[in-house]
Amino acid sequence: MPPLLFFLFALITLGFGxxxxxxxxxxxxALSLAVSxxxxxxxxxxxxxxFIGTLQVLVYAGAVMVLFLFIIxxxxxxxxxxxxxxxxxAIAAGVAVAAILAVQIATVSGRLPESAATTRSAALKLxxxxxxxxxxxxxxxPTISNDLKAGSLPDAKLMGDTLFSKxxxxxxxxxxxxxxxxxxxxxxxxxxxxxxxPS
Amino acid sequence: MITLNHYLIVSGILxxxxxxGVIARRNILIIYMCLEMMLSAANxxxxxxxxxxxxxxxxxxxxxxxxxFTITVAAAEVAVGLAIIVALYRTKQSVxxxxxxxxxx
Numbered sequence: 001m002p003p004l005l006f007f008l009f010a011l012i013t014l015g016f017g018x019x020x021x022x023x024x025x026x027x028x029x030a031l032s033l034a035v036s037x038x039x040x041x042x043x044x045x046x047x048x049x050x051f052i053g054t055l056q057v058l059v060y061a062g063a064v065m066v067l068f069l070f071i072i073x074x075x076x077x078x079x080x081x082x083x084x085x086x087x088x089x090a091i092a093a094g095v096a097v098a099a100i101l102a103v104q105i106a107t108v109s110g111r112l113p114e115s116a117a118t119t120r121s122a123a124l125k126l127x128x129x130x131x132x133x134x135x136x137x138x139x140x141x142p143t144i145s146n147d148l149k150a151g152s153l154p155d156a157k158l159m160g161d162t163l164f165s166k167x168x169x170x171x172x173x174x175x176x177x178x179x180x181x182x183x184x185x186x187x188x189x190x191x192x193x194x195x196x197x198p199s
Numbered sequence: 200m201i202t203l204n205h206y207l208i209v210s211g212i213l214x215x216x217x218x219x220g221v222i223a224r225r226n227i228l229i230i231y232m233c234l235e236m237m238l239s240a241a242n243x244x245x246x247x248x249x250x251x252x253x254x255x256x257x258x259x260x261x262x263x264x265x266x267x268f269t270i271t272v273a274a275a276e277v278a279v280g281l282a283i284i285v286a287l288y289r290t291k292q293s294v295x296x297x298x299x300x301x302x303x304x
Contacts, residue, residue, distance in 0.1 A: 006201045010209045017213055017236055021220035026228055033232050040239055043209070046201075047250040048258060052242075052266050059270050064235065064277050071281050072228060075288055087225070094223030098215035105211030110204070125256030132255060153257075162260040163267065170264075174271050181275035188282040 006046055012039035026077050030068045037061040048124070050155040126151055206247035214240035227284055227294045231277070238273050242266045 016036035023029045037060045044053035130148030144161065147154035163171055213236060220233030249262035284294065291298045 003201050006205065010205075014209065014212055014216070017216045020229070020232055020236065021216055021224065026226060029229050029232055033236065036236070037239065040213075040243060043206070043243060044246055047206070047246050049246045049250065049263055049266075052246055052263055052270075055267070055270055056239075056242075059274055060235070060239065064274060067277060067281060068228065068232065071285065074285075075294065077226070077228070077294060087223075091223045094219040094221075097222060098219035101215045101218060102212055105215075106208060108207075124253060124258070127256075129256035158257065158260055159263060159267070162264050166261075167264050167268075170268065174268055177272065178275055181279050185278050185282040188279070188286055 006043070009039045009042040009046070012036070013043065026072045027069065030065060030072060033068075034061045034065040037065070048153055048155065050153075051159045124153065126153060203247055203251040207244060210240045210244040210247065213237075213243065225295045225297060227287070227296055230296070231280055231284070235273065235277070238269060242269055245269075 013036050016032040016039065019032040020029045020036065023032060037056060041053045041056040041061065044050075044056055126148045130145045133145035133148060134142070144154050144157050147157065217233040217235075217237035217240060220236070221230050224230055224233065245262045245266050249259045249266075252259045252262070287299065288294055
C-alpha cells in the first residue's frame with residue numbers, strides 16, 4: 001500500500017474516532033464509530049490480513065454497530081442533556097491520561113529498532129513457503145501450496161488451517177462462550193410475569 | 200516507507216482516544232463504544248506485529264488467530280452489555296452513569 005493511502009486511512013480512523021468521543025448526539029457517535037471501523041479494516045488490509053479486515057467490516061461495522069444503533073433508537077436517547085455543571089474534573093482527567101499514554105507510546109515506538117525486521121522490507125517469501133507446504137506431504141490439501149507458488153497469499157486458507165488445527169479446542173471454547181452469551185442475553189431481557197424485578 | 204512504528208503509533212492514539220472517552224463521557228452507551236475502540240486498537244497492534252514478524256516467509260498467523268478470538272469475545276460482550284443497559288434503562292429511565300449509584304458505599 002502506498003504511504004499516502006496509509007495516512008489517509010489512519011486519518012479517517014483517528015478523526016472519526018475523535019468524533020465518537022466529542023459528539024453530543026449518540027447517533028452521531030455510533031455512525032462515526034462505524035466509519036472509524038471501516039478505516040481500521042482498510043489498515044488491516046494494508047497489513048495483508050484480508051480475513052481479519054473482512055471480519056472487522058462484517059462483525060464490527062455491521063453487526064455490532066447495528067446493535068448499538070438499534071438500542072439507541074429503541075431508547076430514543078436525545079442529545080446529552082447539559083446539567084449546567086460540566087464535569088471538568090473528569091474531562092481533565094480523561095485528556096491527561098490520554099495525553100500521557102500517547103506520549104508514552106510515541107516514546108516507546110520511537111525507540112524500536114529500525115532494523116530490516118521491523119520495516120516493510122520484511123517481505124513475504126511466498127515461493128519458499130509454498131515449497132515448504134508442499135514438502136509437508138499429502139495430509140495437507142494442495143490448495144495452500146498451489147496458491148503460494150502462484151505468488152498470492154491465501155490468507156483465509158492459512159487462517160482456517162491455524163484455527164482448525166492448532167487452535168481447534170480454543171475455537172470450541174469460544175463457541176461455548178457465544179452460547180452462554182446468547183442464553184445470558186435471553187435471561188437478562190426476559191420480563192418476569194409475576195411482576196418482581198427479574199434483573 | 201511505512202514501518203511497524205507507524206501502525207503502533209496509530210494503535211496507541213486510538214487506544215488513548217478510547218480511554219479518554221471512557222473516563223470523560225457520562226452516557227453508558229458511548230462508554231461502551233469507546234471500549235470497543237480500545238479493543239480495536241489492541242487488534243491493530245496485534246495484526247501489525249503479525250505482519251512484521253515474518254516466520255518462514257509468511258505472516259505469524261498465531262497473532263491473527265488471537266485477533267479472531269478477540270473479535271468473537273467482543274461481539275459476545277456487546278450483546279450481554281447492551282442487554283444489561285436495556286435492563287438498567289427499564290428501572291432507571293436513564294443511561295447516565297450518575298443515575299446508577301446503588302452500589303456506592
